[in-house]
Amino acid sequence: MRMVLTFLLLAAGLVLAVVSYFFLAAPLGLPAHEGFSNPRLPFAPLIFILGVILLFLAPVVYELLPEQEGRA
16 A cells, blocks of 8 residues: 555656746746746745655555555
C-alpha cells in the first residue's frame, strides 16, 4: 500500500510541476514585449510549488507508513 501511495504522490507531483511550468507559466515563442515574461496563469508558480512539495513528501510517506505484514 505504501508503495502505491508513494508512486501516486510522485506521479501527481511530477505532472503538476511539469504542466504548470511548461504549459501555464512559461510563455511559448519569442519575447515580443516586456509583459511576455509574466506567466499565462497568475497562480501557475503556486501550482509548480505544490507539485514540488508533493515530490518531496513522497519519500516521507514511504518511510512513515508501516509495511504490510505479509510482505518481507
